[in-house]
Amino acid sequence: MAEQPKTEGASPDAMDIKRPITPKPSQGAIDKAAKAWAPLPKRAWDLDKAIHLLRRIGFAATPAMVRDLKGKSAEESVEFLLSRGESFPMPADVQNPERVKAMIQASLDEADAKYRELDTMLDAREAKNMMAKPEDLKLRRYYEGLSRQYTQELANYEGAVFDYYSHDWLNFAAKPENVAQEKLVMFMHNVLVVNCQDGVKGDLKVIYHYQKLLRDGLKGNFIDLCKKMSKSAAMMNMLDLTVNTKLKPNENFSRELMELFILGRDQGYVEHDIKEAARAFTGYKFRPGSFEFYLEQSEVDNTEKTIFGQTKNFNGDQVIDLIFEQDGAATHLVRELCGFYLNSEPIPEPFIHALGQQWREQGFDLPWLFKAFFSSGMFYHSLNRGKLVKSPIDLMIGLSLNLGVGMNPFPRRNAQFLRMMGQEFMNPPDVEGWQGGNEWINNATVQVRRVLIESFFLPVKQNVLTDEEKKVYKKMTYDGERSFHVDKARLDTFSQKENTELVDHLIKFFLPVEPDFKFRRVLISHISKMGDVPRETRIKQVLLALLQSPFYQLA
Amino acid sequence: MSKQRKPEARTRREFMSSSVKGASLLSMASYAPSFLQQTVNAQNLTPSSDQKILVIVQMAGGNDGLNTVIPFEDDAYYSRRPNLAQKKYHQLGDYTGLNLACPEMHKMYENDEMAVIQNVGYPNPNRSHFRATDIYEMGSLKGRTGWVGRYLDAACPNTASQKQPVAVNMGKSIPMTFWSMRTHNVYSKISADNTLMETAAVDKNMLGDKETLGLLKDSIQLSSKMDHSTAAYLSSSFMDALVSKEKMDAIFDSYRPGKAYKGGGFGKSLEHVAALIAKGLPTRVYYTKIGGFDTHADQAQRHGKLLAHMSGAIGSFYDDLKSKGLDKQVTTMAFSEFGRRIDENGSNGTDHGTVAPMFVFGPNVNGGVYGGGNIKLADCGGDLPFNQEVGTDFRQVYTTLLENWMGANSSKMFDKKYEAMSFI
Numbered sequence: 007m008a009e010q011p012k013t014e015g016a017s018p019d020a021m022d023i024k025r026p027i028t029p030k031p032s033q034g035a036i037d038k039a040a041k042a043w044a045p046l047p048k049r050a051w052d053l054d055k056a057i058h059l060l061r062r063i064g065f066a067a068t069p070a071m072v073r074d075l076k077g078k079s080a081e082e083s084v085e086f087l088l089s090r091g092e093s094f095p096m097p098a099d100v101q102n103p104e105r106v107k108a109m110i111q112a113s114l115d116e117a118d119a120k121y122r123e124l125d126t127m128l129d130a131r132e133a134k135n136m137m138a139k140p141e142d143l144k145l146r147r148y149y150e151g152l153s154r155q156y157t158q159e160l161a162n163y164e165g166a167v168f169d170y171y172s173h174d175w176l177n178f179a180a181k182p183e184n185v186a187q188e189k190l191v192m193f194m195h196n197v198l199v200v201n202c203q204d205g206v207k208g209d210l211k212v213i214y215h216y217q218k219l220l221r222d223g224l225k226g227n228f229i230d231l232c233k234k235m236s237k238s239a240a241m242m243n244m245l246d247l248t249v250n251t252k253l254k255p256n257e258n259f260s261r262e263l264m265e266l267f268i269l270g271r272d273q274g275y276v277e278h279d280i281k282e283a284a285r286a287f288t289g290y291k292f293r294p295g296s297f298e299f300y301l302e303q304s305e306v307d308n309t310e311k312t313i314f315g316q317t318k319n320f321n322g323d324q325v326i327d328l329i330f331e332q333d334g335a336a337t338h339l340v341r342e343l344c345g346f347y348l349n350s351e352p353i354p355e356p357f358i359h360a361l362g363q364q365w366r367e368q369g370f371d372l373p374w375l376f377k378a379f380f381s382s383g384m385f386y387h388s389l390n391r392g393k394l395v396k397s398p399i400d401l402m403i404g405l406s407l408n409l410g411v412g413m414n415p416f417p418r419r420n421a422q423f424l425r426m427m428g429q430e431f432m433n434p435p436d437v438e439g440w441q442g443g444n445e446w447i448n449n450a451t452v453q454v455r456r457v458l459i460e461s462f463f464l465p466v467k468q469n470v471l472t473d474e475e476k477k478v479y480k481k482m483t484y485d486g487e488r489s490f491h492v493d494k495a496r497l498d499t500f501s502q503k504e505n506t507e508l509v510d511h512l513i514k515f516f517l518p519v520e521p522d523f524k525f526r527r528v529l530i531s532h533i534s535k536m537g538d539v540p541r542e543t544r545i546k547q548v549l550l551a552l553l554q555s556p557f558y559q560l561a
Numbered sequence: 562m563s564k565q566r567k568p569e570a571r572t573r574r575e576f577m578s579s580s581v582k583g584a585s586l587l588s589m590a591s592y593a594p595s596f597l598q599q600t601v602n603a604q605n606l607t608p609s610s611d612q613k614i615l616v617i618v619q620m621a622g623g624n625d626g627l628n629t630v631i632p633f634e635d636d637a638y639y640s641r642r643p644n645l646a647q648k649k650y651h652q653l654g655d656y657t658g659l660n661l662a663c664p665e666m667h668k669m670y671e672n673d674e675m676a677v678i679q680n681v682g683y684p685n686p687n688r689s690h691f692r693a694t695d696i697y698e699m700g701s702l703k704g705r706t707g708w709v710g711r712y713l714d715a716a717c718p719n720t721a722s723q724k725q726p727v728a729v730n731m732g733k734s735i736p737m738t739f740w741s742m743r744t745h746n747v748y749s750k751i752s753a754d755n756t757l758m759e760t761a762a763v764d765k766n767m768l769g770d771k772e773t774l775g776l777l778k779d780s781i782q783l784s785s786k787m788d789h790s791t792a793a794y795l796s797s798s799f800m801d802a803l804v805s806k807e808k809m810d811a812i813f814d815s816y817r818p819g820k821a822y823k824g825g826g827f828g829k830s831l832e833h834v835a836a837l838i839a840k841g842l843p844t845r846v847y848y849t850k851i852g853g854f855d856t857h858a859d860q861a862q863r864h865g866k867l868l869a870h871m872s873g874a875i876g877s878f879y880d881d882l883k884s885k886g887l888d889k890q891v892t893t894m895a896f897s898e899f900g901r902r903i904d905e906n907g908s909n910g911t912d913h914g915t916v917a918p919m920f921v922f923g924p925n926v927n928g929g930v931y932g933g934g935n936i937k938l939a940d941c942g943g944d945l946p947f948n949q950e951v952g953t954d955f956r957q958v959y960t961t962l963l964e965n966w967m968g969a970n971s972s973k974m975f976d977k978k979y980e981a982m983s984f985i
Binding site: 350552554556 | 690691692694735740747776779780781783784789791796798799801802
């Protein structure tokens with residue numbers, strides 16, 4: 007960190023303070039790198055690149071999605087995908103959490119009753135020295151576990167509502183119309199991070215509104231989005247803006263505004279800037295119920311502040327404008343964008359500056375940035391293929407799309423899988439967000455990923471469902487039309503293809519990089535084997551081996 | 562609530578450069594399971610003889626504390642439990658005795674290696690197995706993380722990229738005790754066996770079958786040739802996970818304890834823990850469970866048998882560790898989600914109660930009977946009360962273990978800062 011001014015509260019001349027920043031590459035290097043961001047030439051656009059775009063901008067590429075892009079150029083495809091998204095209405099359960107409570111209670115009562123019934127029956131058998139049937143023991147354990155699950159949900163039913171919200175969103179995001187939009191929402195949420203406090207009532211509406219703010223903000227420029235974000239209840243809660251007052255300024259928000267949201271760590275600001283900026287955001291409040299922003303005048307610091315060497319009675323919005331004038335603002339979000347969508351290893355700085363400079367000239371317009379990014383030659387370059395690790399949400403939605411199978415209809419099951427893989431919906435561990443990349447992968451999460459994949463191949467056991475669960479299941483399957491596991495009908499879409507054609511199809515759509523030719527041969531010969539095991543089973547085995555392989559975890 | 566970042570949190574760039582360093586070692590060597598790969602092991606947390614290990618034993622079902630730690634001086638104990646009261650016991654203190662089924666535990670007590678903490682619970686105790694267990698596992702009355710999970714988040718930030726697990730559960734899932742905000746390398750025998758999913762109806766030749774595993778291993782071997790660090794890291798993690806189960810099973814199968822373990826199935830799980838400790842795993846926390854304590858009817862024989870198993874297993878465990886010079890590294894804590902009521906019921910059993918004793922074992926323990934003293938049973942209604950004077954909040958026990966044994970700062974892990982006790 008640079009030297010601090012000697013006296014607290016003195017207004018140092020900005021010229022005397024050295025603000026740390028990573029040195030800018032030479033303009034020559036930047037100009038050279040700019041070529042990489044030029045749009046992909048029309049002649050270079052092909053099926054392979056369309057699949058890459060769909061996989062990266064959303065969660066997976068399917069033949070149907072590829073057909074939607076037929077006849078379009080790279081730029082047209084990107085524009086098409088980015089403009090399709092629908093609006094996401096507030097889930098009924100978030101609007102009315104009491105309804106969820108009633109549903110959970112009903113299920114709990116039923117699970118308890120079934121458990122007691124079995125327990126009594128088994129005790130009676132034991133009393134007569136009769137052997138218990140293993141299925142009965144297993145079933146009793148199951149209802150015991152179910153009862154435990156629902157008891158916990160009831161005690162913490164705001165948490166259960168959260169799982170329902172997560173579930174509704176997952177299904178919304180998995181629709182081909184919404185994949186690109188929602189992935190961008192995930193990206194932006196991982197930059198302007200808020201998380202959910204432990205099931206505090208009312209929080210979910212706040213989180214819903216924040217997600218909507220991000221979704222709507224993607225259509226405008228980043229400066230406006232940051233201003234709106236600073237006045238959202240979710241962010242005000244997250245970074246203590248509601249307790250930031252003239253008498254007791256709180257620097258939490260102004261620090262992250264510079265370090266994590268707009269400029270990047272140690273990119274052109276010092277402690278003094280943070281301290282002074284904090285005072286411009288004093289008096290920020292929101293009304294309970296409507297979450298509408300207002301200024302509590304008695305707490306607002308209406309005196310002069312000196313930030314980045316400029317002295318004025320700045321308010322919050324003006325501070326944000328000022329931060330965007332600093333050099334770091336052009337490159338920070340670009341760096342984040344590349345880390346999220348392009349390559350988990352850092353891209354050389356000249357490329358970052360090249361795109362950033364153009365973005366600043368465009369007034370930090372987000373649609374411009376996304377369009378330029380996704381239709382550039384850089385985005386399709388072979389060095390950037392297969393360099394991302396799928397997040398748990400990427401994996402779950404991607405599996406659903408690749409297999410043509412709906413996601414499990416029981417909210418808590420999906421939520422549990424995501425938690426065990428390390429990504430609770432809208433709830434990263436802290437304001438830095440999820441680091442992604444290798445951090446998603448360790449011994450435990452690998453096991454969970456494999457189990458998740460296997461679960462797409464297992465049908466739901468109807469006879470253990472409670473009445474409440476049966477209702478849910480019936481609704482979600484549209485009375486049997488939609489499937490939640492790879493059943494015969496789903497498998498037919500694969501098994502209809504001839505062996506070599508099938509393996510090539512799977513490799514093309516499922517894997518981000520061409521595997522070793524030996525692997526392709528191994529797969530083809532496996533399906534072709536004659537013997538006791540039917541061809542359909544062999545195809546399932548190949549699907550499982552592909553999906554559970556490290557290749558499939560990459561994007 | 563403030564969500565300030567911890568000072569050691571890193572930016573994406575810094576994180577990436579360190580993980581790239583780690584993975585590049587892997588990409589230079591052709592794939593081999595990391596347990597066997599010396600160069601990679603050099604990157605890992607090397608287990609040292611100072612490694613402090615905590616073993617957690619969950620006595621599931623609600624252990625009858627009054628018949629385990631017997632208040633032999635209290636007349637009401639005998640009058641309120643005419644059939645179940647234990648008339649003989651191993652003496653612990655002036656007012657307390659240990660159930661006769663626990664000679665091994667008593668021996669440890671005499672060697673100053675066992676602490677008993679009486680009347681452990683929390684305000685307004687819950688009598689539902691599930692809710693009460695969750696409270697003990699979370700170390701909190703509400704939430705989504707476990708107390709060990711929070712410890713891992715605070716004290717072991719980088720385990721996600723380590724090859725070997727930092728916490729191990731001898732069961733089929735990740736216990737709530739281990740649930741954390743960040744991902745950690747935690748091992749347990751996770752399986753797709755969730756009776757919600759139909760497993761009986763599918764082809765026997767399908768999931769987890771030899772052929773799929775073979776194909777999977779082929780793909781991993783081939784993918785390890787991909788020339789960038791993320792892919793290399795992925796391949797080795799995948800192979801590790803696949804091989805982990807095989808490795809773990811191999812470690813268990815090849816382990817030779819000093820003497821055969823007593824204690825049935827629970828003894829077996831402690832033997833497995835000893836096997837992993839002896840192998841030198843850097844694991845800090847182990848979780849085990851002994852079930853069956855929900856003795857609503859015909860308690861006498863069943864409870865005695867369970868206590869005998871538990872005592873025999875723990876005795877064998879520490880004898881075994883001692884014979885290998887590992888006992889000083891290991892402290893074991895046993896808890897139950899609640900105790901049982903004072904009066905026996907009509908079926909010669911007892912019903913769900915409130916507070917219960919906790920036990921801590923190991924050479925580092927300061928032996929003795931802890932807690933605020935003895936409750937006069939004649940003054941009690943149906944239950945032992947929880948109050949601050951004679952009771953101990955279970956979070957205080959956790960705090961003591963975290964601070965005094967694991968060397969962690971527990972001040973942010975519970976709803977408030979609890980004062981550590983002196984049993985370790």
